[in-house]
Amino acid sequence: MxxxxxxxxxxxxxxxxxxxxxxxxxxxxxxxxxxxxxxxxxxxxxxxxxxxxxxxxxxxxxxxxxxxxxxxxxxxxxxxxxxxxxxxxxxxxxxxxxxxxxxxxxxxxxxxxxxxxxxxxxxxxxxxxxxxxxxxxxxxxxxxxxxxxxxxxxxxxxxxxxxxxxxxxxxxxxxxxxxxxxxxxxxxxxxxxxxxxxxxxxxxxxxxxxxxxxxxxxxxxxxxxxxxxxxxxxxxxxxxGEHVHAHGPEDLMEIPRRRADSHKGTYGKILVIAGAKNMAGAAYFSALAAYRTGAGLVKIMTVEENRSVIQERLPEAVLSSFDPQWASEEPGEFKEYIRSQTGWADAIVLGPGLGQEEYARTLVEAVLSDAYVPIVMDADAVNLAARYPYLKGYFTENIILTPHVLEFSRLTEKPVEEIKEDPLAAAREFSDQYGVTCVLKDAATVTARKDGKLFINLSGSPAMAKGGSGDVLTGVIAGLLAMGMDDCEAASLGVYVHGLAGEAAEKKYGVHSVLAGELAGCIGEVVNGNV
CATH class of the missing domain: 3.40.50.10260 (YjeF N-terminal domain)
Incomplete structure (x- = not known):
């Protein structure tokens, strides 16, 4: 560091x-x-x-x-x-x-x-x-x-x-x-x-x-x-400890090593709640990145329409699909279903490609109110909290938010220009106000951790400016959480690992040509110390 x-x-x-x-x-x-x-x-x-x-x-x-x-x-x-x-x-x-x-x-x-x-x-x-x-x-x-x-x-x-x-x-x-x-x-x-x-x-x-x-x-x-x-x-x-920090290659040694006498349960269970109809990719990229980072077991909770895509692309994942209409017809049963899924997990990814339909709001509220494991809250979950401010009342110290600047602007009602002028101050203020860890994504991502430390990420590549990159990041952070890493460290180090994977992907595929799946595929080179 x-x-x-x-x-x-x-x-x-x-x-x-x-x-x-x-x-x-x-x-x-x-x-x-x-x-x-x-x-x-x-x-x-x-x-x-x-x-x-x-x-x-x-x-x-x-x-x-x-x-x-x-x-x-x-x-x-x-x-x-x-x-x-x-x-x-x-x-x-x-x-x-x-x-x-x-x-x-x-x-x-x-x-x-x-x-x-x-x-x-x-x-x-x-x-x-x-x-x-x-x-x-x-x-x-x-x-x-x-x-x-x-x-x-x-x-x-x-x-x-x-x-x-x-x-x-x-x-x-x-x-x-x-x-x-x-x-x-x-x-x-x-x-x-x-x-x-x-x-x-x-x-x-x-x-x-x-x-x-x-x-x-x-x-x-x-x-x-x-x-x-x-x-x-x-x-x-x-x-x-009062300074702003940045991770370096030496910090990769903090990633938990795999033991000879371990099994899949040793490395945690992740629940990825993601993907509205026609948005299966968001759930897939988050789950794939979590597995590539080292998680032992990943379950994807998504709408029924995404079943065939997920099963074909990532058969290693456990799948739990549902009909969105269920949320409006049997809200009590739907919430009990959510509770049973979140109770299974050691860490949760909430929001990639989830959409902003009414069922998504019900789902996000249920997860935030009932789950006590670390929650990586991204994309539409953040947008729903911006659209329905009462959801911010559920924010507690177990939450890691990963908004990009526009999403953060919606969430805080601050102009993008003001946020970009001093992203450290913006992220720090939000983290202090809600007691959460805030990963403010930009070309130089800022992480304001709930322990008071501020990080600026020095890794990364313009090749990462593609759809799905943010979904990969949520999976990396969740993977580190599942393996037992402290949630503050998982957030800031996860951003660094994600950026190193982007650099490795650029070398393989070129700055214009990297896809999110290829970015996830390079995570192994980072966590195994090959970059």
């Missing part, structure tokens, strides 16, 4: 390292600049191998001549991010490249570290320019070192001009951009574009990944992200 830090948390780590432990700020800065230079050279000299050998061998003179023909623009703000950029420009100059430092203006309140770096640059003859000066025609790489993680308000004035200049060079002249710590114009707390922003090819960040680098659109603006250790002293471990 990794911690993702916001701006205030990262500044506290920086301050702690300098003030409490006495690590000089300039030492941290030099190490940061070295990491930026490493990535900058990869952009300036793509495909060049054995750089160090060339520099000290027969090819050194030719290499230096080639480097002198390449010009780096270090676009720097007045803070320590600008100082990082100026230090990197100096290092690139000493390695043979031509560099210029471009400031917002010659006047302005500069950090002490920036003054030091500019003084060194002046002694080395590195041009220090502003937008009012004639700029070099050549530009082979831009170092974006304007704001870093410090931006807290919309970009305007001369800074907007600087970002506009960098973007024009990037778009029209295809000049690559290496961002220092954070692409300028992106909020490090939310990933939002603060009026305008630079789109980087590479971002080199220091210490830990930032929240805004995990959420969209910031995640996309970062390009390839490199998280580098520059010598910060880690924060107080007791405060780690």
């Amino acid at each position: 990794k911690d993702l830090l916001n701006a205030a948390e990262m500044k506290a780590v920086d301050q702690r390292s300098i003030e409490e432990y006495g690590i000089p700020s300039l030492v941290l800065m030099e190490r940061a600049a070295l990491e930026v230079v490493k990535r900058a050279r990869e952009l300036l000299e793509p495909g060049l191998s054995g750089n160090e050998a060339l520099e000290h061998g027969p090819g050194r003179e030719r290499l230096l001549k080639e480097r002198k023909r390449k010009t780096v623009w270090a676009v720097c703000g007045f803070g320590n991010n600008g100082a990082d950029g100026a230090a990197a420009a100096r290092m690139l100059t000493l390695q043979g490249f031509s560099s210029v430092i471009l400031l917002p203006s010659l006047e302005g309140k500069r950090s002490r570290e920036l003054e030091v770096q500019l003084s060194i640059a002046e002694k080395l003859g590195i041009p220090i320019l502003t937008l009012g000066d004639p700029l070099p025609e050549a530009c082979d790489l831009i170092l974006d070192a304007v704001f870093g993680i410090g931006l807290s308000r919309p970009v305007e004035g001369v800074y907007k001009e600087l970002i506009g200049l960098m973007e024009e060079k990037r778009q029209r002249e295809l000049v690559p951009v290496a961002a220092v710590d954070m692409p300028s114009g992106i909020s490090s707390d939310t990933g939002a574009v603060m009026g305008c922003a630079v789109k980087a090819d590479v971002t080199v960040t220091f210490g830990m990944r930032k929240v805004g680098q995990a959420l969209f659109p910031g995640r996309e603006y970062c390009g390839r992200l490199f998280v580098e250790d520059v010598g910060f002293v880690p924060g107080d471990p007791e405060q780690a």
